[in-house]
Amino acid sequence: MEIGDKIRELRMKKGFSQEELAVRSNFSKSYIQKFEEGKREVKSSQLVQISNALGISISEILDGTNYNSDEFTLRNIEFREGFKIVFNQEFFEKKILGELHRKYNSYCRLEKLVGASIIFQNPLKNFDIISNKKQIEEATKILRKKWKFDITPIYDIVSFLEDLGVKIFEVEEDESFAGFSCWERYTPIIVINVKNIDIPRRRFTVLHELAHLLLKFDDNILKEDLERFCDHFAGAMLLPYDVLMEYIGEERSITLEELKRIKSKYGISVFAILVRIVSLEIINWEKYYEWKNLYDTWKNKDISYNSNEKVSRFNYLLAKGLREELFSDSVASQLSGIPISVLRRNSFSKEFDLR
Template identity: 65%
Template sequence: MKVFSLLEKHTNFYFFSKIFIFCVFFLLPLKKIITMNIGNRIKELRMQKGLSQEDLAVRANFSKSYIQKFEDGAREIKSSQLFQLSTALGVSITDIIQETDYNSDEFVLRNIEFREGYKILDVKSFEKRVILGDILHIKYPAYCKLEKLMNESIVFQNPLKKFEVITRKEQIEEAAIILRKKWKFENTPIYNLVNFLEDLGIKIFEIEEDEGFAGFSCWEKNTPIIVINIANTDIARRRFTILHELSHLLLRFNENDENIEHFCNYFAGAMLLPSEALSDYINKSSDSITLEELKRIKSKYGISILAILVRMVNLDFISWNKYHEFKELYNSWKDKESDFGDETISRFDYLIAKGLRENIFSKDMASELSGISISQFNEDLINRKFSF
């Protein structure tokens, strides 16, 4: 009997210890994950409704710190609290519990194009983290909400929508001429390229990735999106990347054409440096060019020296053999400095500043939209008012 009793106790101890380990190492972490997922969903719904954490706290009869802890997954949400939150948000509890369906028509990013030569080890992970996680889930909804609050939404119009399918480089040259004329640039340099495209309705976002990654472009319904890597500090290259991605958005190609990336590069060069502008600097019959001449063109038009040389080949100013001769000298010529501005996004910050100045929304809402704490806002820069 004693042996049986000891064995029974040992068996019970072993059984309950297994349950304890299961709860500690599986159920508790799982509970934490579920809480965090619900918190993310609450934040997403709140942002969609245009509410700050403080606004939601007042509606749901919670403190702002409670809302913050709910969204951060730092506090367990009881069923009664879920009811209060769903009522405050004007949604059902099911809407809060279920995750966003990124495969729905509302959340589809189409025609994602990555630059040639960049190898992503895990494409699905990159898309989930950068595209769905950072851009689509946070930055894009915040941008659209800000535009709606400011009543400054822009519907993008593609001037090349009816342009023929691209099959040869001569068409690219023609398309660039049409676009420059339509946008009133003619043969002048394009200053503040990012600002100009933002004001046309193109959403441009910045990410910081490995320098080998230049950028990509895509559509969210009818909104064109360009994503650039700010880890690359060469402004001339950044401008080239933006126009390369723009060509993916504006032009039509045959899907199986192996020259698509080359066409996009050609378009970027043609937009940055028109043929007539290049003719003003270089004699077509000349077989030489100096570094100072190239640097002057680079400084004025915001295009890299290598891109200028490629442009000269495309326009038959020099041969490919001559290009390769020049390229061999490039390492001794290299001048990574750029005198052409910084080419960073600014329209979002402009709308934030304007909305605060005109009291369209609170600093709390501005903080939520921008992802910057209120204490980080520079009062002198954002709220400074000039009297007329």
């Protein structure tokens, strides 16, 4: 079904005439008519207006349609499942992409109102096509140096990437879904599932998806190998080779306390550390399984990693715009989906006068 046919179907279900929908969505009647007849492209921002006018989610409009827009083209969508998939992927994609349309357009509009748009720069855009793990190690060294981390821990990956222009969105879905990444023209997008409360795993997922966005892979690489390369990238970004080797030393051994210290300092899970060690061929797979079985007996002695890793830039820009009176409470409510009464009660409306 074409998008125009779907809009007509949903409009009629609501009992609206074309004129009524036009008034509710702030379009002319001729616009609605052209949308429905497929004579005019429906842009993503216009989908937001129409869905609001119909009182439905964008995903309901997209469901079962062949929607394409030159304005909002999602490419290189990479889904990663943490466990066995327990959802209908086609329906899930429509639902998630529907949410992205709304959130992305609100985010871009807010940036323009505040004058805070960021053009993302990929430090690895001229890097070689990836075909092996050695290249990934080289790429992460370059990236860490460009971003001035060298061998130090990366403490708030989500906020750091947001400030570079990566748009990160949170969803609450079944735990079998970890996240995915895509591009909207020149803007990198990462979606993470906050149902996953394990922070090291969330950090790992963000960096895995970042690999999909920044690296160019050999076209002949199998899907499972590509995912392993992205995992290797995430491990290398979290725990640089030189740091790991300092802990392992010439003895080629490591203690539980050392593993816990690495986890608490670098925000990488003990399991991911072990995978990194075998992936670098520091130990063989037989030794890896021996260590992993030993770790399984340690699990009750493991420690948690304290970090936020929550999306925050949107709310920061919202508060800034309200404080500087760049837009009204009603616009802030429309952008955020937060009722005006709630906006006025929380920190968005509080200001510390430094004069």
